[in-house]
Amino acid sequence: MSAQFITSVVTLVVIAKLIMVSCAYLILLERKVAAWTQDRIGPNRVGLSFGVLPIRHHCWGAGQPLADGIKLFLKEDYTPPGVDRGLFLLAPVIVVVPAMLGWAVIPWGGYLGWGDSVLHVTAAPIHIGVIYMLAIGSLAVYGVVLGGYASNNKYSFLGGLRATAQMLSYEIPQGLCVLTVILMHGSARADMLVNFQANAVWNAVYQPVLAVIFFTCILAECNRAPFDLAEAEQELVGGYHTEYSSMKWALFFMGEYMHMITGAAFFTLLFLGGWDLPLLSEPLVGGIALVLLKTGVFIGKVALLLFLMIWIRWTLPRFRFDQLMRLAWRGLIPITLLVMLMTGVMVFLQQPAWVALVGNGLIALLAVWLGPRIPQGAAINRRVPLPGSRFCPPKPVNPTS
Amino acid sequence: MPSIPAADPFSHYAPIGVLLLMAAAFGLGNLLLTSIIGPSRHGKIKGMVYESGMNPIGSAKRRFNVRFYIVAMSFLVFDVEIVFLYPWAITFPSLAPDSELAPWFLGRMLFFVLTTLIAYAYAWRKGVFRYD
Numbered sequence: 001m002s003a004q005f006i007t008s009v010v011t012l013v014v015i016a017k018l019i020m021v022s023c024a025y026l027i028l029l030e031r032k033v034a035a036w037t038q039d040r041i042g043p044n045r046v047g048l049s050f051g052v053l054p055i056r057h058h059c060w061g062a063g064q065p066l067a068d069g070i071k072l073f074l075k076e077d078y079t080p081p082g083v084d085r086g087l088f089l090l091a092p093v094i095v096v097v098p099a100m101l102g103w104a105v106i107p108w109g110g111y112l113g114w115g116d117s118v119l120h121v122t123a124a125p126i127h128i129g130v131i132y133m134l135a136i137g138s139l140a141v142y143g144v145v146l147g148g149y150a151s152n153n154k155y156s157f158l159g160g161l162r163a164t165a166q167m168l169s170y171e172i173p174q175g176l177c178v179l180t181v182i183l184m185h186g187s188a189r190a191d192m193l194v195n196f197q198a199n200a201v202w203n204a205v206y207q208p209v210l211a212v213i214f215f216t217c218i219l220a221e222c223n224r225a226p227f228d229l230a231e232a233e234q235e236l237v238g239g240y241h242t243e244y245s246s247m248k249w250a251l252f253f254m255g256e257y258m259h260m261i262t263g264a265a266f267f268t269l270l271f272l273g274g275w276d277l278p279l280l281s282e283p284l285v286g287g288i289a290l291v292l293l294k295t296g297v298f299i300g301k302v303a304l305l306l307f308l309m310i311w312i313r314w315t316l317p318r319f320r321f322d323q324l325m326r327l328a329w330r331g332l333i334p335i336t337l338l339v340m341l342m343t344g345v346m347v348f349l350q351q352p353a354w355v356a357l358v359g360n361g362l363i364a365l366l367a368v369w370l371g372p373r374i375p376q377g378a379a380i381n382r383r384v385p386l387p388g389s390r391f392c393p394p395k396p397v398n399p400t401s
Numbered sequence: 402m403p404s405i406p407a408a409d410p411f412s413h414y415a416p417i418g419v420l421l422l423m424a425a426a427f428g429l430g431n432l433l434l435t436s437i438i439g440p441s442r443h444g445k446i447k448g449m450v451y452e453s454g455m456n457p458i459g460s461a462k463r464r465f466n467v468r469f470y471i472v473a474m475s476f477l478v479f480d481v482e483i484v485f486l487y488p489w490a491i492t493f494p495s496l497a498p499d500s501e502l503a504p505w506f507l508g509r510m511l512f513f514v515l516t517t518l519i520a521y522a523y524a525w526r527k528g529v530f531r532y533d
Contacts, residue, residue, distance in 0.1 A: 002411070005411065005415060005416070008415075008416040009416060009419060012416050012419060012420055012423075016420070016423060020427075072435070073434060073435050073438050073439065074438060074439060075435070075439055076439045076440045076441060076442065077432075077435045077436045077439045077441070078441075078447070080448050080449075080450070081443075081448040082448070082450060089432060092428065092432070093425065093428035093429060093432065096424065096427065096428045097421070097424040097425055097428055100420065100423070100424035100427070101417065101420055101421060101424060103420070104416060104417050104420050123416045123417070123420060124413060124414060124415075124416045124417045124420075125413060126413045126414065126417075127413075131487055149462075151461070152450060152460070152461045152462070153450050153451060153452075153461050154450075154452065154457075154461045154463075155451070155452075156461070157461045157462075157463075157465075161465055161469055164469070164472075164473075165469055165472045168472060168473065168476040169472060169476065171476070171480065172476065172479045172480060172483065175480065175483040176483060179483055179486055179487065179490050180490075182487065182490040182491060183490040183493065183494065184494070185494065186490075186491060186492075186493070186494030186495045187491065188487070188491055237451070237453070242451060243450075243451065246435045246439055247431045247432065247434070247435030247439075248432065248435070250431070251428060251431060251432075321532060322531075322532035325472075325530070325532040326530065326531075326532060329475075329529075329530040330525075330530050333479065333521075334521075337514065337518075340514075341511070341514065344493070344507060344510060344511075345507070347493060347494050348493075348503060348504075348507045374525075376528075376531060
């Protein structure tokens with residue numbers, strides 16, 4: 001039992017509890033932001049009194065998450081007879097567990113000086129931190145696929161298929177973004193990446209194109225709008241969780257929100273400098289007060305990103321499936337590859353980091369100019385001109401009728 | 402920048418095990434609790450597959466469009482490439498500034514990416530990336 005292990009476990013438990021509570025309140029925030037966007041008031045009926053305590057104020061609906069949780073527990077947990085029972089039960093757990101495992105390597109509060117030793121305020125300060133986050137994050141695909149496949153429902157099956165294709169496609173640009181950040185600093189340790197940014201300028205300043213692409217990929221990875229094709233209500237009812245009820249459904253739901261939190265923390269550590277505040281030079285190692293302050297800064301950045309995600313969801317319309325795949329395969333992958341090659345050459349020529357900013361701008365201009373000019377390639381789908389389909393030639397208009 | 406030592410291997414990886422236990426307990430505990438607390442009623446109509454109110458036609462385990470298979474194949478090409486590039490990305494910036502190895506490292510990476518680009522251009526011409 002080393003001091004580091006005890007610090008790690010304390011961080012782990014505190015952060016896990018914090019995220020579980022904030023996950024519940026994130027759902028309330030989502031509903032509130034939706035209401036503000038649509039000029040409504042939002043949930044404000046469930047206060048904190050629950051008919052027992054003498055609190056007369058409505059507390060802006062602060063009791064809503066708790067009431068929702070109790071309601072979900074009291075609902076019937078129904079397993080339809082036709083499903084693949086084992087996989088059906090396991091799928092929600094497989095969605096939640098990877099989302100939670102991602103928190104392990106995030107350097108929440110820098111380092112704690114304890115006596116003459118330096119302790120990481122991270123659950124698991126491993127060498128391959130960011131690669132671990134990518135690896136764990138991509139495991140969540142299994143939960144969605146198994147949930148869709150085991151349900152024995154056509155809506156679920158189609159939702160699962162779509163979700164798989166989407167998550168696989170957006171994993172490649174995400175991986176290339178992480179690769180480029182590693183290439184800039186020569187380390188895959190999460191805490192070292194934050195240190196480099198705290199000593200210089202945030203990566204989002206040097207690689208803005210990459211930051212935007214990475215944010216897009218996070219949205220697609222946790223099936224958020226405008227990429228929520230897998231659960232498009234108008235087309236697929238509930239998508240891969242059509243047949244789920246009660247707490248099993250809630251686990252899928254919580255998995256999505258936990259993925260949002262993990263993704264936002266990942267973005268913060270790669271591009272927004274982790275616990276670093278601009279224009280202030282914090283000491284790298286400090287006492288408990290400094291660690292708490294840094295954790296607060298980190299959580300504040302994550303909260304801002306979460307608000308941005310919710311804002312995007314209630315502002316932008318959903319993509320069509322072919323637009324979604326085209327964006328990933330013909331847009332994001334070539335651009336991230338170009339940025340990666342540019343950064344590699346930059347590192348080789350020992351150029352200062354602001355060259356990356358110029359390169360990013362040039363690549364963005366090139367992509368905007370070249371994108372519409374590249375020929376599309378052959379169509380692989382046969383278009384059958386069935387009457388009534390969109391491939392049917394329009395009927396000649398009869399002028400006499 | 403002062404160099405911060407990494408922790409010993411046990412402290413590295415043991416907390417991930419603790420978190421895994423916590424996460425699994427959270428998920429399975431929720432499943433168990435809700436199946437104990439909630440009501441349970443069964444019926445023939447209730448057990449039917451939901452298909453917007455129609456009687457279900459056939460099983461859901463059916464053939465699917467081959468384009469999803471192509472997505473998986475092209476994902477493999479790119480993802481394996483990225484996995485091979487991680488060690489390169491970690492070692493390349495820490496080479497000595499005027500090391501003889503640096504051009505070799507860059508050249509190998511460029512060749513490696515070039516092979517993938519050929520595959521990418523081929524797939525593009527074949528219309529693999531058309532989903533309309």
